Amino acid sequence: xxxxxxxxxxxxxxxxxxxxxxxxxxxxxxxxxxxxxxxxxxxxxxxxxxxxxxxxxxxxxxxxxxxxxxxxxxxxxxxxxxxxxxxxxxxxxxxxxxxxxxxxxxxxxxxxxxxxxxxxxxxxxxxxxxxxxxxxxxxxxxxxxxxxxxxxxxxxxxxxxxxxxxxxxxxxxxxxxxxxxxxxxxxxxxxxxxxxxxxxxxxxxxxxxxxxxxxxxxxxxxxxxxxxxxxxxxxxxxxxxxxxxxxxxxxxxxxxxxxxxxxxxxxxxxxxxxxxxxxxxxxxxxxxxxxxxxxxxxxxxxxxxxxxxxxxxxxxxxxxxxxxxxxxxxxxxxxxxxxxxxxxxxxxxxxxxxxxxxxxxxxxxxxxxxxxxxxxxxxxxxxxxxxxxxxxxxxxxxxxxxxxxxxxxxxxxxxxxxxxxxxxxxxxxxxxxxxxxxxxxxxxxxxxxxxxxxxxxxxxxxxxxxxxxxxxxxxxxxxxxxxxxxxxxxxxxxxxxxxxxxxxxxxxxxxxxxxxxxxxxxxxxxxxxxxxxxxxxxxxxxxxxxxxxxxxxxxxxxxxxxxxxxxxxxxxxxxxxxxxxxxxxxxxxxxxxxxxxxxxxxxxxxxxxxxxxxxxxxxxxxxxxxxx
Amino acid sequence: xxxxxxxxxxxxxxxxxxxxxxxxxxxxxxxxxxxxxxxxxxxxxxxxxxxxxxxxxxxxxxxxxxxxxxxxxxxxxxxxxxxxxxxxxxxxxxxxxxxxxxxxxxxxxxxxxxxxxxxxxxxxxxxxxxxxxxxxxxxxxxxxxxxxxxxxxxxxxxxxxxxxxxxxxxxxxxxxxxxxxxxxxxxxxxxxxxxxxxxxxxxxxxxxxxxxxxxxxxxxxxxxxxxxxxxxxxxxxxxxxxxxxxxxxxxxxxxxxxxxxxxxxxxxxxxxxxxxxxxxxxxxxxxxxxxxxxxxxxxxxxxxxxxxxxxxxxxxxxxxxxxxxxxxxxxxxxxxxxxxxxxxxxxxxxxxxxxxxxxxx
Numbered sequence: 001x002x003x004x005x006x007x008x009x010x011x012x013x014x015x016x017x018x019x020x021x022x023x024x025x026x027x028x029x030x031x032x033x034x035x036x037x038x039x040x041x042x043x044x045x046x047x048x049x050x051x052x053x054x055x056x057x058x059x060x061x062x063x064x065x066x067x068x069x070x071x072x073x074x075x076x077x078x079x080x081x082x083x084x085x086x087x088x089x090x091x092x093x094x095x096x097x098x099x100x101x102x103x104x105x106x107x108x109x110x111x112x113x114x115x116x117x118x119x120x121x122x123x124x125x126x127x128x129x130x131x132x133x134x135x136x137x138x139x140x141x142x143x144x145x146x147x148x149x150x151x152x153x154x155x156x157x158x159x160x161x162x163x164x165x166x167x168x169x170x171x172x173x174x175x176x177x178x179x180x181x182x183x184x185x186x187x188x189x190x191x192x193x194x195x196x197x198x199x200x201x202x203x204x205x206x207x208x209x210x211x212x213x214x215x216x217x218x219x220x221x222x223x224x225x226x227x228x229x230x231x232x233x234x235x236x237x238x239x240x241x242x243x244x245x246x247x248x249x250x251x252x253x254x255x256x257x258x259x260x261x262x263x264x265x266x267x268x269x270x271x272x273x274x275x276x277x278x279x280x281x282x283x284x285x286x287x288x289x290x291x292x293x294x295x296x297x298x299x300x301x302x303x304x305x306x307x308x309x310x311x312x313x314x315x316x317x318x319x320x321x322x323x324x325x326x327x328x329x330x331x332x333x334x335x336x337x338x339x340x341x342x343x344x345x346x347x348x349x350x351x352x353x354x355x356x357x358x359x360x361x362x363x364x365x366x367x368x369x370x371x372x373x374x375x376x377x378x379x380x381x382x383x384x385x386x387x388x389x390x391x392x393x394x395x396x397x398x399x400x401x402x403x404x405x406x407x408x409x410x411x412x413x414x415x416x417x418x419x420x421x422x423x424x425x426x427x428x429x430x431x432x433x434x435x436x437x438x439x440x441x442x443x444x445x446x447x448x449x450x451x452x453x454x455x456x457x458x459x460x461x462x463x464x465x466x467x468x469x470x471x472x473x474x475x476x477x478x479x480x481x482x483x484x485x486x487x488x489x490x491x492x493x494x495x496x497x498x499x500x501x502x503x504x505x506x507x508x509x510x511x512x513x514x515x516x517x518x519x520x521x522x523x524x525x526x527x528x529x530x531x532x533x534x535x536x537x538x539x540x541x542x543x544x545x546x547x548x549x550x551x552x553x554x555x556x557x558x559x560x561x562x563x564x565x566x567x568x569x570x571x572x573x574x575x576x577x578x579x580x581x582x583x584x585x586x587x588x589x590x591x592x593x594x595x596x597x598x599x600x601x602x603x604x605x606x607x608x609x610x611x612x613x614x615x616x617x618x619x620x621x622x623x624x625x626x627x628x
Numbered sequence: 629x630x631x632x633x634x635x636x637x638x639x640x641x642x643x644x645x646x647x648x649x650x651x652x653x654x655x656x657x658x659x660x661x662x663x664x665x666x667x668x669x670x671x672x673x674x675x676x677x678x679x680x681x682x683x684x685x686x687x688x689x690x691x692x693x694x695x696x697x698x699x700x701x702x703x704x705x706x707x708x709x710x711x712x713x714x715x716x717x718x719x720x721x722x723x724x725x726x727x728x729x730x731x732x733x734x735x736x737x738x739x740x741x742x743x744x745x746x747x748x749x750x751x752x753x754x755x756x757x758x759x760x761x762x763x764x765x766x767x768x769x770x771x772x773x774x775x776x777x778x779x780x781x782x783x784x785x786x787x788x789x790x791x792x793x794x795x796x797x798x799x800x801x802x803x804x805x806x807x808x809x810x811x812x813x814x815x816x817x818x819x820x821x822x823x824x825x826x827x828x829x830x831x832x833x834x835x836x837x838x839x840x841x842x843x844x845x846x847x848x849x850x851x852x853x854x855x856x857x858x859x860x861x862x863x864x865x866x867x868x869x870x871x872x873x874x875x876x877x878x879x880x881x882x883x884x885x886x887x888x889x890x891x892x893x894x895x896x897x898x899x900x901x902x903x904x905x906x907x908x909x910x911x912x913x914x915x916x917x918x919x920x921x922x923x924x925x926x927x928x929x930x931x932x933x934x935x936x937x938x939x940x941x942x943x944x945x946x947x948x949x950x951x952x953x954x955x956x957x958x959x960x961x962x963x964x965x966x967x968x969x970x971x972x973x974x975x976x977x978x979x980x981x982x983x984x985x986x987x988x989x
Contacts (some may be wrong), residue, residue: 007679009800009922012800013798013800013917013925013929016797016800016929017797017798017913017916017929019919020794020797020798020913020929020933021909021910021913023934024906024909024913024933025906027936027940028905028906028940029942030949031902031940031944031947031949032898032899032902034888034896034944034947034949035856035895035898035947037897038853038856038947039856039857039859039860039861039894039898040860040895041889042857042859043857043858043861044861045857046853046854046856046857046858047857047860049854049857049858050854050855050857050858050870050871050876051870052872053851053854053870053871053876054870054871054874054876074883103925189973224870224872226874226875227851227874227875227876232874305675354914422903470736
């Protein structure tokens with residue numbers, strides 16, 4: 001109970017008012033302190049945040065570098081075209097949208113299938129092409145009805161194009177849409193910023209190996225955006241820098257001659273300039289059309305390529321490992337001379353077989369070659385000579401000598417995923433097999449190594465590198481496809497400097513002995529028919545690699561199914577005294593090397609050395625020829 | 629002749645108060661012209677209406693106001709109940725009552741009716757204030773607050789609660805009980821949490837960590853603090869605020885207009901506003917301190933402190949130290965209702981000041 005006392009009442013009220021005033025002041029000081037904190041102390045931070053809000057960087061994807069052959073023929077280029085794209089997250093009922101679109105623009109079932117596949121692989125917020133290469137007419141039709149299709153838009157994009165189609169596909173490779181693996185690689189190279197906006201990435205071949213050269217520098221446009229993300233105006237822009245152009249060591253015309261020489265046969269050819277290691281042609285047949293892959297391959301084309309028994313997607317030149325057959329013999333001979341196991345004039349008698357323990361190794365020629373020296377052993381391709389030689393040299397000597405020529409090692413060519421092959425040795429066997437009885441090297445196994453059979457397995461590019469090294473008198477180069485890289489902005493050329501990998505310690509007289517014998521092969525031996533009438537002196541060696549073990553039966557081509565026929569091989573270089581080109585040819589299931597492979601080499605040499613184009617496209621020589 | 633008319637027009641007006649209010653309106657026009665130029669004419673009309681009501685209230689003597697206290701309070705309660713039963717739902721809240729010819733927001737009426745009612749109540753029991761009277765006043769306060777809070781309209785509920793609380797505080801509720809209330813309020817906070825709507829809880833959580841949900845609930849607070857902070861001392865210049873002009877600031881002409889002001893006019897601009905508010909409040913408190921009767925004192929004090937509450941809650945919210953509640957920046961934010969209510973208050977203050985002698989006589 002309080003009684004009224006006006007004066008006391010007023011004083012108390014004024015006290016309360018005073019307190020309230022103090023409280024107001026306190027709160028306002030608190031606010032002021034907050035403003036000082038935000039606007040002075042933290043000002044820089046918030047200014048940056050405001051700028052980040054305001055400015056959005058829109059990437060401008062650079063033109064991808066071109067790929068040109070050594071003479072400037074364009075092998076890969078870009079063209080600009082309109083695509084019809086759908087952003088899945090913005091389009092409601094995808095099938096209905098595509099149905100509606102197909103009323104305006106032609107959309108084939110294969111476009112739909114390809115789009116479905118892209119849809120499965122992609123994130124929802126990127127726009128995906130449902131049709132590429134729209135005509136101007138189609139573009140106009142769509143634009144008039146654009147309002148009906150939220151989330152669908154026309155975009156002008158650069159496309160990769162391989163103008164020669166199914167040509168040199170295994171060396172060029174192709175680009176495809178960026179996937180998670182590619183993102184990892186971009187990450188590893190610290191290129192995330194530069195790949196903002198980039199949708200394509202080299203998947204195989206040169207496109208893959210030189211991805212970061214070809215890509216170029218992404219440009220950026222600084223755009224002021226509002227809170228809704230709409231561009232208000234452009235503030236600044238940095239132009240993109242086109243990717244570097246690749247000029248290859250490859251001669252497109254030579255490549256074409258070589259590819260045509262294969263006809264529809266499966267196989268591989270690698271031609272190298274011995275003095276540099278520059279690859280003049282790299283063929284793996286069948287080819288495929290790399291254009292199919294550029295914007296996502298449609299499933300039916302993919303199935304055709306992937307399921308074909310001819311395996312067109314396999315790069316046989318780098319990933320096929322084949323026994324070298326008799327093409328191994330010149331190196332065996334050179335090894336024997338080098339370690340002193342044979343003298344060139346030293347002869348053996350060949351009765352047509354070599355008996356070792358209770359096993360008989362047959363010579364290809366019934367009745368044998370008789371008395372054979374080193375020259376004849378190569379020219380006539382005498383197996384017995386090399387059965388004996390392998391036995392005399394021993395597996396360790398063979399493996400150590402062959403290793404110097406690069407057999408069983410990756411060559412380091414500028415394409416990814418090269419296979420290693422197998423250079424057989426006791427060590428290799430120990431690593432290769434698990435059970436102890438399998439790990440042991442048997443002396444009998446050495447015998448067939450001598451004629452390039454047994455565990456021997458090499459890629460065509462290894463065979464080419466070896467023959468180029470032999471042609472170059474033991475000076476070995478890394479095979480490579482790119483001659484120089486051109487900076488598109490400055491025009492500066494970066495030469496891929498051919499540096500010798502190593503010089504194999506060989507005596508020139510020994511090399512000359514082997515080379516002379518290889519010249520003999522093309523003059524009077526197994527390669528003579530293929531090189532009859534050649535206007536240059538060439539050196540070669542035929543080979544036949546067994547696919548099917550005949551167990552002592554006589555091999556008769558006509559009686560064996562095509563897939564089980566032997567692989568035909570040929571290694572050669574020309575001109576013999578001053579080699580400009582060295583090559584290895586392999587024709588899968590081609591039969592004898594002399595028949596199937598050597599004529600291809602002849603066409604390639606004729607064109608490269610004389611500029612002569614073959615009269616007939618197919619190069620099969622049907623006449624029987626004894627030995628290989 | 630004209631001069632005499634003018635003098636008669638301005639005679640009841642308190643000059644200092646008029647000057648401060650005028651400067652605030654001018655400031656408001658400057659900021660709204662940048663934030664939302666299209667709305668300037670409409671807001672000028674609102675200002676004219678608000679000044680009209682101010683002038684109207686300024687000549688109503690406090691005794692007449694006392695008669696209005698009970699009816700306006702009763703009407704307010706009635707309308708709030710009506711809203712709860714038949715109100716229009718907008719933005720998930722039931723705040724409006726559609727009278728057919730117009731939509732009214734009864735909670736706005738309560739902002740004035742509440743202090744009127746309580747000041748009248750304490751005036752009536754002036755002779756001997758007992759604890760019971762404070763209890764009755766508290767009940768008179770909490771009924772409408774509860775009705776408004778469950779609409780839900782937390783902002784208005786807080787303002788009405790504050791208005792009533794100021795009356796009770798100024799009426800002289802003992803410090804011991806105030807302390808007790810404070811302690812029990814803190815203790816009851818977890819309990820109150822359960823009564824909050826999800827969106828209200830979210831706002832409080834957002835205040836604690838706005839970056840947790842930068843595109844959702846935290847967006848407003850993040851963008852407004854960026855706007856304020858990026859303004860720096862001098863600001864980016866009028867019309868040059870990127871946060872404001874590129875629409876990163878939500879509600880930039882209404883509840884978040886302070887972010888626009890701070891971004892474009894900087895710490896200087898914000899300080900000018902704080903000073904204007906301080907002057908307004910100082911003048912209001914002075915009027916209260918010199919008011920002749922319990923009713924006028926309590927009414928003037930409460931109205932003045934409501935101005936403060938508006939300003940503090942809004943700036944605190946926009947600068948990220950208080951949770952987001954729908955309270956406009958007094959005198960500056962675009963909108964007619966709040967402006968009219970505020971000038972109603974200014975008019976009452978003027979009337980109290982003008983009539984202080986008359987009562988004593």
